Every structure is written in C-alpha cells, then in structure tokens.
Amino acid sequence: MFATNGYSLNRRLAALLIAAATMAWSLGSTADATERVPPESTPVDERELSAIDRVPGVAHPWIWRPAPEGQGHVSFSGIFQTLFVYQNDSDFDRTRPYYDPGGQHVGIMGSFFKPVVTVRPLAGIANAPELEVVWDSEFGLSLWSVHDPDQYDLGHPNSLRFSQRQLYARGRMWGGLLGFQVGYQYFTDPTAMFLGHWIGAARLWTETSWGRLEIMGGQLPDQTFEGLVLDSQEKFTRDAFVYGGLAELTPSDHYKLTLGLHGLHDAQLVGRPLDLLTTTLTASCDRGFMRWGLQGAFQWGRQKHGAQGGDEETLAWALQAYATVLIPGTPVLIDLNQLVLSPDDTHDRNNHNGAFFYSSKSRSRTLMLSEDEIRDRGRNYDQRMGERRQNFYLLRGGLSLTDLTVLVQVTDYFVPSVTFGTAFSLEKANTGGSSFAGFETNLHLRFLYRDRLELHLAGVALLPGRALSTFINLYDRTATEPQFMLESSLFVYF
C-alpha cells in the first residue's frame, strides 16, 4: 500500500477515490429519501457530535458557541478557560541544551476568554428575515508568567493578548431560499482538511428540500503585508483568493452527501502565483446512536517557478473516515477516526508535488499528534511534520493518523475517556528513513455541571518514532524518548 513512489501512489489512490465517490453517489441515490429534515446551515455541525458525546468542549470548542439565550436584540455568549499544561520535555531527546539552567521540562498556566456578541437588528420584527451580526473575539491565551495585566501598552509584547476572531453578518431570507454570511469568519471546505481558516469571506447559499447550494469567495491574509493605506501598494493582483462552491444533498434525514469544489489563487509572491483546486466529497450518516462519515479531497494545482528548474504541479489527495457508535444500552461510546494525507515523492522541489495542502484541522481526538481539543496551541505534531506553505501545511512524508476513543458517561457529571492514536508516514524517505511517527495514549477525565462548567484533566503519553523525532528534536534527530503531558482546564460557558 505504501508505495515508494508517492506521486504514482497519489494518482492511483485519487483514481480510486473518484471511483469510490462515483459508486457512493450511485448508491446514495437509492437511500431512503422519505425522511427529510431542513438542512443544517454549517458544513461541520459540532452540535451533532455533542449530542452524542454530551461534551460540548470536545472538538473545536473555540468555534462553538452555545445557543444564545432567547432571541433578544443583543446577546452574549462565550467561553472562559484557564489552562495548565506540563510536559516533561519539548522534544524527544534528553540531550541537555548548552544553556540549561531550568531543566528540560516545559509548562504553562494561562487564561483564555472568548466573548461572542450577537446583534440582531431585526429582532422582534414580525416576519422579518433572520439577520445577525456576530463579533467573536479572543483574549488570550495569555500566560501567567509572561503576560502582564498591569501592562497598559497594548503594543508591548507582554501585554495580554487580544485578537479578533470572527466579525460577520449573517442572514437567512425567504425561508432559507437565500442565505448569506459575509465578513471575517471561520470557513471550512466540506472536509476541513483543505480550508479550515479564519478568513474574510462572503458566502451565499440557497436551501431547498433536497439540499443546499453555496458559493463563496474570500481572501487569505497577505503574507507580504503592504500597508493599510488604500494606495498604489494595495492591489488585488498581489493577494490570495479563495473561491468555490458546494452542493449538499440530503437524500434522507440520516444521510448527507456533499460535493465541493474550492480553489485558491495565491499571487502574494511576485512572479510565483499558486493556483490550486480541491475537489471534496463527503458522505455521512447520522443514525443517532451511530454516526459515520467518509471524506475525500483531491487537489490539483500549479505554482509558477515553484520547482527547481520550472513550475511545480501538485497532484495530491486526502482521506478521512470516522465512525462513532454509542453502544446501545450502555453509556459507552466508541469513536474511530482515520486520516490519510498523500505523500510527496522523494525529490523535493522537482516538478511534481504529491503532498496535500493541509489545514492541520482533523477529527482526530489525539491531543499531541493532532491539535489539542482542550486548547489548541498550534504546536501539534501533524503540523510540525510538515513545511509551512503560505497558509497551509505540506507533509512531504504524508500521514496516516488513526485513533480510537472509548468514552464512558459514568454519571452526568463525570465522563472519562481513553484514546489510543498512532501515526505513520507514507514515504519514509521524506521522514528521516522511518515510517513510524508515534503512538499516543491519553486518559481524559471530564467533570461537568449543567453544560456550563467543566473541568478537564488529561494525561498523555507519546511514544515517538523517528518519522516524528526527525522534525521535532532540537539536537539528536534519532532520539525517541517518550514524552508525557499533564493538562488541566477549567471551562465556563455562557
């Protein structure tokens, strides 16, 4: 399966993907079409997961917002979090640094606050369309040892961190015949494996009984910032645009099929534009006690002067599959995820790139191998196994990330889970000569009160492989000493 010629593998698997998608589409059309419910309004609806998990915080809590109380003109919601993290080392190598007064452990304590203000200008007006302005900002993660609440200079590095996350207007008119969302928002393609970014975008959709059609356009932030003034320096020709559309079909209440096509035109680098098209296909099923999904993405693109001696052509793919089952009659939930990203061939910067332009957002419940669901600090290892290309991650070794979670709702107040995850690269020549990236196990204890207060305690152990340590270790790239992490977090939702 793991062919040494990554590029050839890409083509073959992409062919299989399309064939499988075609067959799935054929099959899907025969599914039960009698039960139809109004389609949901977001591509990834975390509330579905939470309905099973009964834990709203799992999987991107920072993009989740509780349903605002009532439908008043202005409503507030948000999350407050205080976090503690301790790791025995920052890498997998016990070699002491040249200057090592404090030992090799790393740790932080910090606070995070995410208020969301929702304004409904048409609230209270009968028969008015739905219209809201959402302002989602974040304070933090501010570290107690670094950021100083006594620091009045906002521009100072140790002032508390403050950023704007989302700022958009959203509307739904004529019973859903026309919907829009314009402004800074968290946007994903149907799989979130390609686009899972906070960007400025405009989305337009229409909802029908059979599904939904949506088109969008937006811009990725400029990596070569030219300035704020609207003058001769600001030009669309030097920007990065994303565009696309999707068609979401809901042949029944339980099944959903989404076909997406999103493109990227990145002209930020003078003389080196990147054009990338990603086709996505997702199929999912939600039976209440069981949910499964299959997601595939296929990328084709070209970057001018992106290769040594010419242009770089990208032909890559990604697969994600998941299944979550609540064992009937028990409080036990089993969740299985599989993520696969295509590798590049063994020649870096030749004319062909087989690595997937990856957003670093996955469904994996691992806390170190993928993003930490308790608090994403941006240092997850699936990102660090790849190179940063503009706004994406390219894992030249590819990735296969599998995780299995067993969650038990012992009581309404106590929900422990254990997760086992393992990662491999698909092209070991690009990962230091080894395929094994790591094995993670974590014990995650959740203490809940009325969906408003949560205490998380997690202990994680990661046994790395050389495919990971090659990228992470600060000195000896071959060392594979285990890494341990203790994490605790207090959440307040409002």
Added chain:
Amino acid sequence: MRRLLSLLCMMGVAALLGCGGDAPVFETELTPARPHLTYYKDGHGRYVNLRGINVGGTSKVPRMLDVPLDNGRDWSFVGRPFPEGEADLWMAHIRSLGFNSIRLIFLWESVFPDAYGEPDEDFLDYFEEVVAAANRQGIYVVLNLHENLWSRHLYALFNERAPGIRGDIDHMLFAMLPCAPGDEEGSESCLTRKVVGDGAPLWATELCLPEKDFDSPYWGRHHAIGRLAEQDPRARWSYVLMLFDTLNTELQLIDTSTPEKRQAFTDMLDEMQARLDVLGPFDYTESTDMLPLTSWWENTILSLDISRCYASFFAGDEVFPDRVVENGELKWRSEADQPDSAYSLKDYLQSSWADAWGQVAARVGKYPNVIGYDLINEPAITSVMLTVVALYFELGGFDDTLKDILNALINYDISDYVWIIDSVFPALSDPTKGPCEDRCARDAANLCGAPCEDDCDTFCYDEDNDTTDETCFDLCRRQVAECSARRAGCLALLSNQIETCVDYCRDPDRDQAVTKLIYLLKFLQLLPPDTSDETREAWGMDGVDAFAAAGLNFGFDTSYLKPLFERTAAAIREGDDDAVIWLVTTGSSGLQGDTWMTMPANIDQAVYAPHWYPDIYPFVGLNVPERDFEVEEVRYREYADELARHAEFAAYSLSNIPVVYGEFGTYWNYKYRGEEWPEFGYIQSRRNEYRLSAEILNNYYEAFEELGFGNFVWCYTTDNHPLDGDGWNREDFSLVEFIREDLEPNRFECLRTSLDEGRAACLRLAEAQADNLDDNGFPAHDRCTELLCELPARYVVPVPDDAPEGYMAPRGHMAWMRPYAKVLSGKPLYSHFNSDFHYYDPDKGIPDPRREFKLVFAGKESDAPTVIFVPTAQYPDGFYVWLSDGWAAWDAQNQELYYHPEYDKPGWEHRVRIRPPIEGQKTEGFDYFIHGDRVVTGS
C-alpha cells in the same frame, strides 16, 4: 445523466494513471558573466562570486617528448596543464572541490615556440579543448598569459648537494660551484637544479640578448664563476679568498678567529678551488647574470639581462632606438634594407605577444564560460640595474660617485681587512715591485705566462746533419701556436682586467678600501670593468639610450604598460568582441608621485586583478631552506586591511571596476619551528597535516569573505611532486597533492584502504604505521594521518593509468573548501564561514557556531536561484538550513543548495544560515535538514 457522469469519472481515473516524479532539474550550463559596476553578473542577472584556482603550476615548464617533432623540437606545451584527454576528469575534480572558476595560464612560448608568426596549432587545439572541458563542467575560465623573469631560457644553475647546511653561507657559496672531481655523478651533473623564469620563447630572448651564446655549455653559471675559473690557481684563489673574506667580514658567518678555524676556512677555499678546476673559464657572453636565488623574483632587480629584455619589450624603440628587426633578424637600423618599415624591437616583440593573445582569443572566445583575459602576470619592471649600467657607460663611469655611495652605505671600517685586498694584488701593494702599471703587466704575465718563444728553428736544429727536423719543427710550431693562442686568449680574457688594473694604478684613491672593493667587483665583472666599446658590446649595452632606460623607472604603468594593454585588447577583440580585460599594474607612479595608470582607452569591460602574498617567502640566499613558523605566528591573522589596500587602485584610478584577486596562496612545505632543522619542509608539513598552510589560507578566505572580493588561489597542479613541487623553482603551492605509490607507499596504502575499506580500517593502519622510523631516526613522513583517513572519497581521484599510480587528493581542505554562494539572486551584503581555524569569541550559553555559514543579500533581482556550494567535507553529519524566506532544493551530486528567495520587496534582506548539528545548539525553526541525499523539510 447519472450514468453519463459515472462514465466521465471513470475516464478521469484512466487519465490519472501516470509516472512518478523525477529528480529536480539543476543548472547544467553556464551563461556568460560580465562586469556590471563593481560586480560580475551572469546571463540570469545574478551576481557571480568568483572563487577560483590557478591552473596550474607545471604549465610554466614544457613536457619533454619521447619522440621529437618534425622540426626537431623535443618539448611541447601540449599537455600543460593536463595530459591530453584528461581535461574533463580534472575539471570535474576542481568543481567537486568547490571552485567555480579557474585562471588558466599559458605562455607566449606555448603559442609561438619556434618563430615569430608561426603558432603551434597543436597547442591551440589542445588549449581550446581544455577551455571546452571547463565549460562542460560548469567552470568559468579567466585566461592568463603568464611570465616570470622573462623566459625559461634565462636560468641560473646551482648545486643542491653542496657541502654544508642549507641556509649557511658556505653552503650557498658552494652551491654556485660544480662538484668536485670524483663526485659520484660527475662534475657537470652536480649542478642539479636551477632557478628559472618562464614566458618568452627563445627566439624572442635571443633578440633582446643578441650577444649571448645560448648554446654555450656554460649557460646557467654566473659569469662571476667564469672570472673565478681562471687558469692560474693563485689568481683564482686570491679572488675567491677576497670574495669570501669580504662577505664573511660583513656577515660574520664563518668564524676565523682562531688558527684552527682559519685553517678550516682555508681548507674550504681549497675545496672550492678544486671545483673550479673542473669548470674552466668562460666569457661574460656565455652565460646570463641571473643568480640562483631561492627568492627568485629578486633577479628582476639584480639581473641586467632580465632588465634588458623587459626594456626591449616595453620600450625597445626608446631604449634601443637603433636596433630593428627585419625579416626576423636583428639589425642596426643603418644596416637595414628598409629601415623605415623595419620593426622596432618593441613593436616586433609586442606584436607577437599580442598575436599570441589574438590566437587564443580566436579559439576560445566563443565559449560562454570565458569571462576574462588577464593580460600579463605580475609585471615587476625595475630598470635600476639597466639604468645604472647604461649611465655608467654613458658617463664614462662614475667611480667617484660610486665610492661616495659605498662609503655612505658601508657603515663600518673595513680598513682592518685591507690586507685581504692587498693579497689579491700583492704586486700592486708592494712598492718595491716597481711602478703600479708595471706590476699590472707583470701580473698579467704571471697569470698568462710569458710570451711564447718561437725558437723552433733552434730547438729542432740537428747540428749533426745541419738540418731542421721537420717533424720536430712541425710539432714545435704547433705547440708555439697553441701556447700563443692560450696566452692570447688569456690576455684577451684578462684584457679588461689588465685595463682595470691599470686604471686602479692611476686611481688616486687606490689605497682606500672602498676603492679596492670597487675594482674587485670590476675584476669579477659584477661591474663593467671599463667603458670601452668592446666592453659595451660584450655587455650588450651598445646603442642603449641611458636616459630612456632611466625613464622606465617613472610612470611605467601609464607610459608603457597601458599602451601594451591597449594594443593587446585590440588583438583580443578580433577574436572575442565581448572580451573582458583583466588588468594589473606595477604600482609605478609618475615623477610627481601621482601619475597613476588610468583606464586604457579601448577597454570598456575590465577587471582589476591584483595579487598579494603575506610574509611567507624564503629568505634571501641560494638554496635556502623553507621558512619555518610556529602555528601561533600565523593563526588568527587579519589580512583584510592589506587586501583592501591593494585593491584601492581600482576605485581610485581605474574607474571603480570590479576587483578579483588573481593570485594568492601559501607554500605547502613549511618547516615547523622546534622540529629537526635539516629535515625538508615537505616532510614536516605532512607530519603536521599542513597546519600552517591551512591557517594561512583560512586567514585569506575570511578576509575575502569580509571584503566580498572574488579570488583565485595559486594553484592546482596534478603532477605535484613531494619534494619538487610543481617543478618550477621547486615551488609547492598546489592545493592538491599527488600521492604516488612509488614515492609515498605508506600514504598511498593508507588512502587506498580508506577508499576501499573505510575510515576505521584506515585508522587501524595508521596506528600500525605510527612506530615506523626511518634509518636516520626521524619519524617517517610517509604514513597515515587521521585527516587522510577522513578524506571523503568524492574528493579523491585515482590518477589515470598512463601516469604513475596514485591518487590526487586535496590537502588542508578544511580551511579552503568552504560554503559560499556561487551566484546570488540579489546584491551580496555579507557572507562568512566559520571554519575549524576560526577565532571564536566566547558567549555564555551559546555554543560556538562551528562551521556556520551565513549569507545575506539584498533584493531579488532575478528569478534564477542563488546557488550555494555546501561541501559535504564540512558537514559529515548533515547540516541544517534556515531561510529568511523562500525555499531550497539540494543537488547532492554537485553539493549545491539552490535557494529560491520569494520576497520581492525593496529593502528586503534574504538570509541563509547553515550549521551542522552542534551539541547543545537548538535547531528549532529550521527549514531543512540535509544529510547525504536525504532532505527533511522542517516546519
């Protein structure tokens, strides 16, 4: 509809089946590089950083042919620098060592070995192929018409096996003499070595020294030896004694303070006498006046013959106005058939020299890798000797002035040693012997014998028969004739000396020591003995314009070098209309002190190419040992100020053209202070793994990196010999050594083991050799060293089969095989490499950035990548790369990192940092980790 879409999808499946990826496409062809302001730029608009090497040391010396050519010539420059058919092999080796350019030398004699206007087409074919091979291997070429001391046909022989210790005065003096009778190899062969020039062909040298007999068996022996080798032992002994004692007086090198020591000194003189007996006398015209100085360049100042040749070449129309060349023959203008159309000496010689350039340019000008024509090598024209001698003749001698000068220079009283001088002229000093002039005649008689009496009639008369014995008479007459001839020859030989003697007698200051010294020099013909026409002609000074000769010493560059450059550039342009001319100067300013050479008129693309060497040369003397140093004397020295100072000329006087150092370098046979003194330096250098040489080269390269100058190190020689170096004056400058099985069997075996079996096996062999002592008790130099075992195989080339078996390997390479940017996409701002020889300032908490390479350049002026040479020798465990922006691709085969900067903003500085794994260093944020051909891309 659904079925149609399914079908389309299946067709897409088929379209997706395809091949995997190929290796990236790296650059394989050079584009022409041309000067742009103070830089060089290639065809992609990239800044070219010239890091080159001179090829090669043995190009100054022709190859001897097993079978002479049709014209009888038994030597050729075909095969210099490389044997035919091997150019690609060695050019690839040069590239693997990290050089992107060569300064390829050839000689005037290479192109016109036989006669004016008759180019050696075989050599030109061969030379063109060498340039073509360089092009194939991606090597830029700067051509240089090389010369030193005018010509290889001017040389001075010496005996390297002379008695005494190298460096001592007695050894030096013996070194100038042939062997004593009975020596193993016979008399003549004891003059085993020579100090020689290179450059001009014989036919040109004959034109500038027309009175010389180049075929004389005495050629190469200083004419003072000819003076000493007189028939009369007493006279010779006297001269020798006088000369040696005079030198010993000044230098106090031979202790004669006790009778025993005096006897030893006398014994030495007797030995010299015996050696001179072997040689026999010869005339001034039968040899050159070069001295076999180890510091050979001093002949430029001291040799009248060399001065005359340069004067003929640069200013023959002025200094020798009455000498013309007609149909290849040197004539007096008054004797020429068509004097108005005959060539002056200057025009004849310069036209051929320029034509040599034109011939080469016509062959190589079409190759894109030819980036310069370095017109001449180190023009060091000093006309002091010519001026002094010419004025001496012109003014009828200026002994009084000379006396005053010598009295001023000689600050001590040599009157105590007058007795020595008097011993030379015993008759002269003895008033009881009659008037001085009479004593001169008697000395002549003593030296040459009494007149031969023709008394054959009496001697052969047979009284008994009252007849003359015809047989006897014939024999007697022959003897008389022989005697007369000998005496006549002796008198002729001594005629100048007799005249000198008479002059001495008439000199009112003849009792003064300085006066006697002057006349001694005249006796030895180190000064003209007189100003007669015969002497003038014998010295080649007839027709010399003394004041024109004096004028050569002022404003030489502007008045004589610049016109030569203009003439030559025009000739080159006929073969290459886009030629870049590389200029050098002598630094000779005008009479006012500020008339420097400015840009020649017809040269629109030029480079200034100075040379500079620090204080590394052997001391003045004959067959002196190599210099000795301690490592602490040479390490951490700053050369940047000196190099910058020598380059100022380009900015000040040559319109700010680019500066590229055409030559620099170091010996590889230093002696190491504290080690055995008589031991040859090459032995000590090998034993110490060339530490001194590496330190010196590191000083150079750090300075060049700081200054941003291109540079060409001297040199690359494929047949470098452990003792003889590149075969030219025993210079050993080559950065590669030829480890021959027959000469260094242990080192050869060591390297072979390393290549075939690995480093560990090599080190075991080194340990086994560690106790190997030669018969003299010195540790053997021919044994493994750790550095030899660690030499990466890619830098070692087995020599082709038709040569002695061996390997060509770099030495001291950790100093000079350094990362550098070969071409840059933007203007270079800063570049530095910390070699193992670098000085590290301590920083708490920060490990020394050993073998760190940093590069900073401004802007992105080309879409073509910046190419950085990253030698794997410096990074055996791999290396990290940090980039300010952009990405890189690695060409493992050529050890080149192709950096593609991305940010195009004005004012942006692109930065590259390369480091090996260093214990304790953090490597976070790296962009690449590269080890062998494996690349890990970081986040």
